[in-house]
Amino acid sequence: MKNYLAVERALRTAAPHALVEAARAALAEHYGATGVELLMADYSLTVLQPVGAPARTEGPVPVNGSPEGRTFGSQTPYERSAPGRDDSVLLHLPVTVRGDRLGVLDVTLPRDRRTSETVQDLTEIARLLGHEIIVAERDTDLYLRARRVSRLTLAAEMQWQLLPARACSRPEYAIGAQLEPAYAIHGDNFDWSTTADTLTLTVTNGMGEGIEASLLTNLAVNALRNARRAGIGIADQAALADQALYAEYRGASYVSTLLLTFELATGNVQVVDAGSPRLWRRRGKTVERVELEAQLPLGMFDETAYAVQEFQVLPGDRLVFVSDGVYATANSSGEPYGERVLARAIQAASLLHAPSVPTAILQALAEHRDAEPEDDALVVCLDWFGAKGGPEG
Numbered sequence: 001m002k003n004y005l006a007v008e009r010a011l012r013t014a015a016p017h018a019l020v021e022a023a024r025a026a027l028a029e030h031y032g033a034t035g036v037e038l039l040m041a042d043y044s045l046t047v048l049q050p051v052g053a054p055a056r057t058e059g060p061v062p063v064n065g066s067p068e069g070r071t072f073g074s075q076t077p078y079e080r081s082a083p084g085r086d087d088s089v090l091l092h093l094p095v096t097v098r099g100d101r102l103g104v105l106d107v108t109l110p111r112d113r114r115t116s117e118t119v120q121d122l123t124e125i126a127r128l129l130g131h132e133i134i135v136a137e138r139d140t141d142l143y144l145r146a147r148r149v150s151r152l153t154l155a156a157e158m159q160w161q162l163l164p165a166r167a168c169s170r171p172e173y174a175i176g177a178q179l180e181p182a183y184a185i186h187g188d189n190f191d192w193s194t195t196a197d198t199l200t201l202t203v204t205n206g207m208g209e210g211i212e213a214s215l216l217t218n219l220a221v222n223a224l225r226n227a228r229r230a231g232i233g234i235a236d237q238a239a240l241a242d243q244a245l246y247a248e249y250r251g252a253s254y255v256s257t258l259l260l261t262f263e264l265a266t267g268n269v270q271v272v273d274a275g276s277p278r279l280w281r282r283r284g285k286t287v288e289r290v291e292l293e294a295q296l297p298l299g300m301f302d303e304t305a306y307a308v309q310e311f312q313v314l315p316g317d318r319l320v321f322v323s324d325g326v327y328a329t330a331n332s333s334g335e336p337y338g339e340r341v342l343a344r345a346i347q348a349a350s351l352l353h354a355p356s357v358p359t360a361i362l363q364a365l366a367e368h369r370d371a372e373p374e375d376d377a378l379v380v381c382l383d384w385f386g387a388k389g390g391p392e393g
Contacts, residue, residue, distance in 0.1 A: 003030040004121045008128060016136035020052050023129060027107060031118060034088060035108030038129070039068055040146045041101060043160065044182035045359050048072060048103055051146040060149060068092050068104045073356060075101065077123050082108050089114050093126035095133070099169030101355055102130050148183070155186040155214035162221055164192055167355035172264045172387060173199060176355030177380040180362050187213035188323045188376035189221055193228060199262040200228060203277040203321045203380055206255045220245055220255040220298055234259040238272045238298060238306040245299025254299040258292075258321060265387050267313045272306050274298050277378075278327055280346055282318040287343040290319075315386030320346050320357070325375035331368050341368055357381035 007026040014022035020038045027033035039048035039061060047060035048068050063069035071078045071092035082088035085108075093105045105126040109118070133143050152160065159179070167176045175192060179185045187206035192199065202224055206217035223241035232240075238259055245255060256275020263269070273292035281290050290311065296304050313319065322342065330336045345364040349357045358379035365377060 004124065006030050007125050011125075011128060011132050014132075016139040017142050019129060019132055019136060023105075023125070027122075027125070031107075031122065032110055032113040033107050034110065035082075035090075035106070037106040038095070038103060039106065040095075040103035040143060041072065042147050042149050042182075043152070043156075044149075044180070045166075045178060047149060049146050049149065051143065068106065071104050072101060075353070077119060079114075079119070087111055091119065091122060093123050095126050095130040097127070097130040097134055097165075099174055099355065100130075100165040100167045102133060105129060150183055153184045153186075153210075155210050156182070156184055158211075158214045158218060159185050159189060162189060162191075162218055164190075168192060168194075169354070170194065172385055173262070174354040174383045174385070175201070175380065176353070176358050177378070178358035178362060180366075180377045185376050186210050187217050188325065188378035189217050190321075190378065190380050191221055191225070193225075197264055199264065200234070201258075201260045201262070201321075201380070201382065203258045203323070203378065204255055205257070205276050205323045205325075205376075205378070207253055212253070216245075216249070216253050216255060219248060220257065224257070224259070233308070234261050234270060234272050235306045235308045238274055239304065242274075242296075242298045242300075242304045242306070243302075246302050249299055251300055251302075254297040256297045256324075262313065262384075267315075267384065267386060269311050269313055270308045271311070272308055274306060276324045278322055278324075280320045280322070280342065281313075282320070282346055282350065283314065283316070285347075287346045289339065313384045315384060317384045318346075318350075318354075318357075319382040319384070320361070321378075321380040321382075322361075323376060323378040325377035326361070326365055326379060329365060329369050329375070329377070335368075337365055337368050354381045354383040 010022045010026035024036040027036050038051040042049055046063055049060050061068045067078055071094055075094045078092040080090055082090040088108050089111055091107045095103045095105050107122055137143055177190045179188055186209055189204040191202045206213045220241055223244040224237050227237040227240040258277040259272040261270045274295050275297035279290040327338050345361045349360040358381055361379045
């Protein structure tokens, strides 16, 4: 515990840009680490990129097929012999904040310093490092730059800065989400917020392309947040966002949105369906679309009134939300991803945790599409554990 507290103190007092250097020095002093490297997941979740001057990695590490990727996907520590050093072990440790997978911390230890207590301490230190990175990102671009293998478009930069995270978990649920093309998105978006009693989730699809779509979605998401933070229900949140968009665009541009509020104790869900995002549910071995009463997109007409519908989620349910860039995408033969192919992709991902499901569905979409994407593609997965909770996703 003394060693752990010393490393914790070093991380909490380090300059925002110097977290890796602080971790490297503190872990060497207190645990005998001979190598420490932080790898962060890029925006497309396909590679892990070294932060700062790499200790051993010459470049990005693929998520698929690498030991680091194994830890990133499973969210469990993985240990192996250090390459070329029989006297040392290499620990791959997940860097995760409340279910949001940021990357992997690699720590090389002399074999005689490796104990179960040490591994437990280092696993907690990797989690602590994740929290410090989130705080540090207010003051430095270092970690955001490490997440990109190429330059983001300006529209994509705006959209990623607007997002809450790509995953979140607590005892009642686990959420995972992903957008593609990750480096050139413009109109699709997701958002969530939780209280002691509720989870509010929105899935948004702004019309248009490029900066215009990003600006439209930014206005919509912030209007919804402003209304939500005033403590009003989702029907009024939709109405106020609708007014804000209509006042700016006079119906020329609008935003399709699904707004949902989950009651954590009961699984009761209130929903406003204002446009094109759709919802599928996997219950047991059955995958089916949840049919909702479609209402007008936000901003299409002045002073639209929105009605709330209700349905129930049960422990073990998986909800999958997709934008029209997913279900409406057709292959070269004209077959849309739609009902049959999407249901098959959801079923194929049944053993994955929620944060891994969107990437799997989007990979299946890319194989189905057999061409470059023409629209944003958004997938959000929510696993419902219920009031008694379950393992984090």
